[in-house]
Each structure stands twice: as structure tokens, then as C-alpha cells.
Amino acid sequence: MTINNNRVEGIYNLMETLVWTELERIVQTERDDVCFCSLCKLDISAYALNRLPALYVSTQEGETRFTNLEMDKRVTGKVVEAIKHIAEHPHRANRTMTEYTVNELFDYIDK
Numbered sequence: 814m815t816i817n818n819n820r821v822e823g824i825y826n827l828m829e830t831l832v833w834t835e836l837e838r839i840v841q842t843e844r845d846d847v848c849f850c851s852l853c854k855l856d857i858s859a860y861a862l863n864r865l866p867a868l869y870v871s872t873q874e875g876e877t878r879f880t881n882l883e884m885d886k887r888v889t890g891k892v893v894e895a896i897k898h899i900a901e902h903p904h905r906a907n908r909t910m911t912e913y914t915v916n917e918l919f920d921y922i923d924k
């Protein structure tokens with residue numbers, strides 16, 4: 814494990830991949846009533862990732878261990894919840910993070 818540009822190399826958060834893969838699947842197949850512009854997709858991913866556990870893995874075996882039906886169901890549920898939430902507040906990412914107050918950010922995470 815090494816640190817490069819303040820990032821730890823050799824481990825990554827598998828949950829990011831699971832959420833993004835599930836979101837892309839839903840974008841392709843299920844909804845045409847929701848904005849899936851790049852800003853909204855990032856907002857949907859951030860919303861879901863803030864409400865799911867991090868799954869840091871360092872090996873292929875770790876990836877296999879965390880990729881299972883129960884985990885898929887949790888990810889799907891949280892991505893669907895995120896899509897509903899962002900559909901009510903589209904294009905939120907047009908505001909930069911520095912425009913949010915700390916209380917607004919915690920309200921966003923708690924919802």
C-alpha cells in the first residue's frame with residue numbers, strides 16, 4: 814500500500830462501483846421520467862453512497878466476497894431511493910459545494 818497525491822493506492826471502495834453499475838443499469842432500462850444528466854447522476858450516486866457502508870477491498874477475493882444477492886438488493890434499494898430524491902431536486906450539483914452551509918449539507922445527508 815502506498816500513498817500518492819494523498820490517495821491510498823492498492824485499495825478502493827467497491828461500493829462506488831456497485832452503485833454506479835446499478836445506476837447505469839436503471840438508466841438503460843427502467844426510467845424515462847427522471848433527469849439522468851451527468852450532474853443528476855453524480856448527485857444520485859453521492860446520495861446513495863452517503864447512505865451505504867463503504868466496502869474497501871484490496872484483492873479480487875474481497876470483491877467476490879462482497880458481491881452477492883443481499884448486497885445487490887441493498888444497493889438497488891438505496892439507488893432507487895436516491896433517484897426519487899434527486900428527481901424532486903434535480904440539477905442540485907449546479908450549486909458548488911462551497912455554496913452550501915454546513916447545516917444544509919447535514920440536512921441533505923440526513924434526508
Ligand SMILES: [Zn+2]
Nearest residue numbers: 848850853904
Ligand atoms: Zn439533471
